[in-house]
Amino acid sequence: MNSMSELKTALAAGSKNKKNNSTKNASWYNKQRQLHVGEMSSHEDVSVRRAVVESECCAVGVLKTRIEVETDSDTLRAILTHVSLPKKQLADFCASSRVDQFSDDAELISYIRSTLNV
Numbered sequence: 001m002n003s004m005s006e007l008k009t010a011l012a013a014g015s016k017n018k019k020n021n022s023t024k025n026a027s028w029y030n031k032q033r034q035l036h037v038g039e040m041s042s043h044e045d046v047s048v049r050r051a052v053v054e055s056e057c058c059a060v061g062v063l064k065t066r067i068e069v070e071t072d073s074d075t076l077r078a079i080l081t082h083v084s085l086p087k088k089q090l091a092d093f094c095a096s097s098r099v100d101q102f103s104d105d106a107e108l109i110s111y112i113r114s115t116l117n118v
Helices: 002-041 046-054 060-069 073-080 087-095 097-102 106-116
Strands: none
Touching (some): 002 046, 073 097, 087 097
């Protein structure tokens, strides 16, 4: 009889722990997702980096980091045209010498001018 009451107590404690853990899981999973996206955004394969920055769910912090260090022009173009990229980062990029690699891209120039209201 004693072991039966211990079993009930353990099961009740386990269900309480499950309930408490489920409220924490959302933030834990979100943090894990952000860590994974951050790692994938600096992947050595260009197609992986481009897929990450082209995603609508890409975090602004990832875009800010990648715009400063990205070397692939197609991936950089995807960052510049991302809807979540803050205008300040776009303006800072346009003020740098790195913008010269897009001097013959009329579509991108038009997009930047319309976004920055230049």
